[in-house]
Amino acid sequence: xxxxxxxxxxxxxxxxxxxxxxxxxxxxxxxxxxxxxxxxxxxxxxxxxxxxxxxxxxxxxxxxxxxxx
Numbered sequence: 001x002x003x004x005x006x007x008x009x010x011x012x013x014x015x016x017x018x019x020x021x022x023x024x025x026x027x028x029x030x031x032x033x034x035x036x037x038x039x040x041x042x043x044x045x046x047x048x049x050x051x052x053x054x055x056x057x058x059x060x061x062x063x064x065x066x067x068x069x
Contacts, residue, residue, distance in 0.1 A: 014033045017033070018033070018036075021036050024038075025038050025039075026038045026043075027042075027043040027046045027047060029042070029046075030046070
């Protein structure tokens with residue numbers, strides 16, 4: 001978030017965006033200012049909470065993926 005390669009005005013913008021999204025429940029990835037999560041497994045990890053882990057969409061189709069035999 002506070003990269004030495006980013007101008008101070010850009011760092012201030014990042015802080016403001018992070019604060020705004022935080023007020024609405026989003027969690028910023030520690031090393032990537034452009035990633036914010038809410039309610040998924042990584043957000044639970046960052047918040048040190050024990051809530052349910054919501055994962056991304058997963059689709060499995062037996063006729064195209066096989067049935068494991």
